[in-house]
Amino acid sequence: MYALAAAKLNKYDAVADALFAQQSSWAVNGKLEEAVAKALSAAEMQKVKALAKDPATAAEVDRDIAQARQLGVTRTPTVYVTSKGRQYPIPPGTSYPILKRFFDELLSQQ
Amino acid sequence: MRYLLIALRLILAVVFGYAAYTKLSQSYLVFAMSIDSYQLLPEGAVLLVARWLPWLELAVGIGLLLPWGLRISSTIATLLLAAFFAIMVRSYVTGLGIDCGCFGLGEAISPGTLIRDGILLALTVVLTVFAFLRKDRNQAASESASVSASWQRTQ
Numbered sequence: 001m002y003a004l005a006a007a008k009l010n011k012y013d014a015v016a017d018a019l020f021a022q023q024s025s026w027a028v029n030g031k032l033e034e035a036v037a038k039a040l041s042a043a044e045m046q047k048v049k050a051l052a053k054d055p056a057t058a059a060e061v062d063r064d065i066a067q068a069r070q071l072g073v074t075r076t077p078t079v080y081v082t083s084k085g086r087q088y089p090i091p092p093g094t095s096y097p098i099l100k101r102f103f104d105e106l107l108s109q110q
Numbered sequence: 111m112r113y114l115l116i117a118l119r120l121i122l123a124v125v126f127g128y129a130a131y132t133k134l135s136q137s138y139l140v141f142a143m144s145i146d147s148y149q150l151l152p153e154g155a156v157l158l159v160a161r162w163l164p165w166l167e168l169a170v171g172i173g174l175l176l177p178w179g180l181r182i183s184s185t186i187a188t189l190l191l192a193a194f195f196a197i198m199v200r201s202y203v204t205g206l207g208i209d210c211g212c213f214g215l216g217e218a219i220s221p222g223t224l225i226r227d228g229i230l231l232a233l234t235v236v237l238t239v240f241a242f243l244r245k246d247r248n249q250a251a252s253e254s255a256s257v258s259a260s261w262q263r264t265q
Contacts, residue, residue: 074218075207088140089216091147091209098146098156102139 002036004060005051006044014039015048020077081106115244118237119174122187125230126171132214133164144211148201166190174237184238191231198224 006015018039019026026035037045051057071080071087079090083106090099133141142160145151151159170190173183194212201208202219210217217223 072216089209091143091211091215093147093149093206093208094143095146095153097153098139098142101157102137102143105137105139 001052001057001061002032002048004064005048005054005057006036006040008051009044009047011040011044011048084109111240115237115240118233118240119180122184122230122234122237123171123174126167126174126187129213130164130168130171134168136214138164140215141211144209144215147206147208147211148197149206150197180241180244181238184234184241188231188234188238191227191234195224195227195231198227 003012003016003019006012015036018035019032022035022038026032033045033049036048040048068078071078071089075092077092081088081090081103088102138157138160141164142156145159146153146156166186167190170183170187173179174187176183198210198219202224206219208219209215210219210223212223212227
């Protein structure tokens with residue numbers, strides 16, 4: 001919700017990175033806003049909080065959740081690569097050299 | 111007992127065959143990503159295992175259906191499943207949050223996958239024990255018949 005709201009200020013990556021980096025703490029103490037605030041200025045934080053309450057943002061989250069359920073996503077982050085109509089879920093923790101080989105192979109088939 | 115043995119061989123052959131099929135029907139690099147996420151092997155070993163493990167699984171699946179060599183195929187199946195099970199338990203306990211990679215991508219290691227693999231491991235152990243007992247019994251019966259025949263000849 002916060003990351004999508006921040007996307008409207010072109011701050012999606014900063015907020016998403018902050019959320020994932022601090023997931024272990026906010027998942028336990030529930031202080032999500034503190035994690036988001038670390039990636040934004042005070043003014044941006046106020047705008048993001050307002051945007052997060054917007055029904056359009058909630059609808060976007062609902063659409064994302066529906067798509068994730070359709071794909072069988074069970075955790076975050078989950079990365080899918082689509083090539084020639086085929087979807088590949090990328091296992092978490094895959095190292096760069098192996099991932100690069102996989103992408104190179106997909107690109108060579110284009 | 112005979113039918114139980116046949117059922118065990120069929121079930122495990124299908125499981126190993128299907129596991130091999132899901133890996134061989136796509137690029138070996140897809141399976142390599144699954145192996146790599148366990149963070150146990152260096153890149154070269156990951157690629158080697160990704161290329162050859164599905165063929166070994168296929169060979170074991172076929173071997174379980176053959177009328178001979180059950181001791182070997184069931185022992186290899188047991189060793190493979192014991193290794194898979196141990197690695198999966200380690201990954202689950204350490205909280206790696208990765209995929210199993212057992213039957214293709216996208217299946218996270220969970221209590222369900224651990225129970226399934228634990229049951230499969232138990233079945234292979236039972237099959238291996240049966241395979242060795244059966245052979246021993248056949249050998250014992252054959253030796254007994256031969257001893258009996260020689261005793262009758264001496265009478």
